[in-house]
Amino acid sequence: MTDTQTSPDTSAEQEAPPAVELPWADVHAEHHRMLRLAPLKTDRNTGGRPLRFVEFGYAERNSKELSLMRLTIKLPGQRVRKEQNLLDVWVDHQTRRVHFGPDSGLQIEPLNRGIGRYLAAQGISWAKKRWPGYTVDGTDLNNKDALNEDTRLRRDHFLRAHGFEVAYADAQHLKGSVKEVKVGDLLADWNSEKLQQVEILEAAQMLQQAEHNLAEQEVKLKKHEEKVSKYKREDAGLRFTITCLVAFAVFQAGLLIWIATHR
Incomplete structure (x- = not known):
C-alpha cells in the first residue's frame, strides 16, 4: 500500500494461486465528507497545487467471516480510472489477518496532496479500533517504483509513516518488501498541513x-x-x-x- 503504486512482482503473481473471489464487489460509498486540499507551492514533479475541494466517501460491510472498509476520493469535474483513489481494507476473521487492496496498489490522483496518507489513516484507524491484535499481511513491492529514486523514497516514506517496515534484499533497493505487522502497531496519521477535513x-x-x-x-x-x-x-x-x-x-x-x- 503506497500513494504511488505497490503490487507484487510479476513472477510472484504468476506463482500465486488463483485469487479467491471476494464479496461486496458492487459496494459504493454511502457516507461522505468534504476535504480541503491546501494551496501549496508548485512541485517540480507533480506540477501546480492550487486550493481544491474533494469528496471523501466510505462504506463498511461485515459478516462472520469477513469485514470490508471501502474508501474512495471523488474529484469534482474530473474523472479518474476505477482503480484510482480507491482503498479497500479487508479483514479475515478466520485467519485474523488484514489485507489492503486493491492488489494493483494505491493509485492516487492528484499526487502529492496528502490524499494517500489520509485514506490510509482512515483505514488503519478503522481496523485498530476493532482488531488491534490481527496481523497485516506482508507483500513484495513493485520493482517499477524503485526505478526512480524520488518515487521509491516517496513510497518508502509513505509506508514507514504509517508504521510499516520496509526491507530490501539487494543493495540497489530494487527487491523491496513490507513485513508483517500487528494492526495495533500501525499509525493513523496524515499531513494536516496538506489536507483538512471540512x-x-x-x-x-x-x-x-x-x-x-x-x-x-x-x-x-x-x-x-x-x-x-x-x-x-x-x-x-x-x-x-x-x-x-x-x-x-x-x-x-x-x-x-x-x-x-x-x-
Missing part, C-alpha cells in the same frame, strides 16, 4: 463568507462603474468644450484675416 457547519460558514465577499465585491464594482461613467460624462463634456473652443478660435482667426484683407 465539517458541514464549516462548509456552510465558508459559503456564507464567500457570499459576503462576493456582495462586497459587487458593491465595489458598482462604485467603480459609477466612477467610470462619471469620468466618461466629464470626458464627453470636455471634448465638446474643446471642440467649441477650437471652432470659435478658427472663426476668430478667419474673421481677423477677413478684416485685415478688406481694410
